[in-house]
Amino acid sequence: MNTKHSKRRGTGKLSAAVGALFVLFIPPVAVAGDVEGAKLPPMLSEADFLPFDEKRAALGRLLFYDPVLSGNRNISCGTCHHHTLAGADGLALGVGEGGDGIGEKRTTGTGRDRIDRRVPRNAPALFNIGHKDIRHLFHDGRLSIDNLYGNGFNSPAEEYLPQGLSSLAAAQSLFPMTSETEMAGHSEENAIAGARNDRIDHAWRLIARRVSAVPAYGPLFADAFDDIESPADITIVHIGNAIGDFVNSEWRSYDSPFDRYLAGDRAALSSDAQAGMDVFYGRGGCAACHGGALLTDQDFHALALPQFGPGRTRMFDLMQRDVGRMVETDRLEDAYRFRTPSLRNSALTAPYGHNGAYATLEGIIRHHLDPQTAFDRWSRKEVALPAAEHLAEADFAPLADRRERLRVRSVVDIEPVSLGDDEVRQLIAFIHSLTGAESVKGRLGRPDEVPSGLPVD
Known part of the structure; x- marks a missing residue:
């Protein structure tokens, strides 16, 4: 769902410092076809996965x-x-050790077990x-x-x-x-x-x-x-x-309507999904970052997503923030860049973004269309966070820091694209066509009990 890729073109005062491109080499692959001149990805198969015992x-x-x-x-x-949540937890930021329950019903604990910090980033599927x-x-x-x-x-x-x-x-x-x-x-x-x-x-x-x-x-x-x-x-x-x-x-998920389409079943996609596919691989530019069979380039991009929660700070950071790839590399040019997620089954795994900043597909898609404007308009109402009064002030501390807001906002790797409401709706329909069938349930599923005898969530 990324818009037109700008080859690490930062906007604002930090653009010169954050202009380098960290490239992951992905071997060339055969393509399944064209959409208005754009290459569709190859089909996935069992042979594409690592063996297992x-x-x-x-x-x-x-x-x-x-x-x-x-x-x-x-x-x-x-x-x-969790299996019932498509391998994720349904929360913007997770509630780890000390919490209780799963998904949106998970609480932040009570008494001595009450958490004192949320998990810094969104739990990916x-x-x-x-x-x-x-x-x-x-x-x-x-x-x-x-x-x-x-x-x-x-x-x-x-x-x-x-x-x-x-x-x-x-x-x-x-x-x-x-x-x-x-x-x-x-x-x-x-x-x-x-x-x-x-x-x-x-x-x-x-x-x-x-x-x-x-x-x-x-x-x-x-x-x-x-x-x-x-x-x-x-x-x-x-x-x-x-x-x-x-x-x-x-x-392992490759049994979606989109996969059936790639296999030659042109009736597998609805008219809206096909139109959304045209936008995705066409003028929307989404495939620049979400290309290939896994619908990710596995690269790192800055999208000016609003920062909240504890963030994943470096050892010597004195402030609450998350500088993304820079946490790993300590290179200024990697600041605020995060790994491109796969879009397969993403319709099932809201919220979206490295910190779950958007609760809906429409929200994250519209953010991609104009990241800086969306950053300015973003509301806390977008966030699905289990209530925790004792964390309320710290949750949004990064947004209260004027300099940090400017830093996050200034680094954007995609250029604005103007899409109409119908095109956004069609893109959402296409994202839904990436949802698998039986595969989303998992192969073995959740066990009812475990050898330790402890409760199973």
Whole structure:
């Protein structure tokens, strides 16, 4: 849904400082056809995804929903990536450790368990992250395939990320477990959170020991991994690889009306969706950033999205903000740029933006048409945040900072495009045509119970 791409052309005073383009090489692919001269993407197939082991995926499903992986045993991966919410949580900014419930009914907790900070960024859905072309994850791309540290990945854990992780999804699964706001909790509350403050891999060792102490897990791990003879052999690598195989195999989605259209069924799209496709691949310029089979260029772009919430700050930042890709690279030219999301199934995974700034597809599309004007007009009413009176002032502190507002507003990588109301409506119809059928439910689904015996969200 991006408008005409301007090749990192910043507008305003920061344009000279933030003009560089960080390019991810994506191999050329065959195309399925043309829309008014624009190339349509190739069809997805099972061959485009990483292999997985069936027994490990089944084990990963249990681990994914088991709160035993969290510091206080009160939240799981599935809490914020739930099957009933298309692998997301339905919130602008998540409520992690200490909250209660799922989706819009999730509360910020009470008493000593009350959260003191929201999760800094929106919880993305997990569709198709097992695709072979995926090269980095997280909104700022801080996890990527790279052997810089000798373990196959460039990650926040650097050389302390263990060797043997089989995929990006496997590596990614380990980081929420050590996040204070997501799953670990505070250091005074449990040993895992305390160990994380010493060194991140110390926390992972404790998590593995905790899992190995659950009697029902031992046989499952031994059956799924050839190098496990007893529960004492279970490591965080086994846990990550099991979850990675589950995620890689669970949410593979390429059975949408758009996919049927690419396969030759020209009746698969409604007239509005076809008109929206023409806008998307034509004068709307959306495919400049949302191209390819996954409908993302996997690059980083600045859209002047209004900033709120705690943000993901750098260690030496003295203010509440989120500078996006710059958090990872420390390069000024990467400031306020965030990874382009895939649009597949996006009609199911509102809110939109790295911080969920828009509750509706129409809202985020209209923002793309004229980001700076939309920034000026944006209202807090767009945001779906569970009520928390004690966080109310901090939630919107970045918007109250005049200089930070100017910085965010000044960096925009897309040029305004004028589309009529009918064209916006047609674009929305096309986005809905990217919604899968049976695939959106997941392959194995949510378990009713987990080996630890803890409640399943």
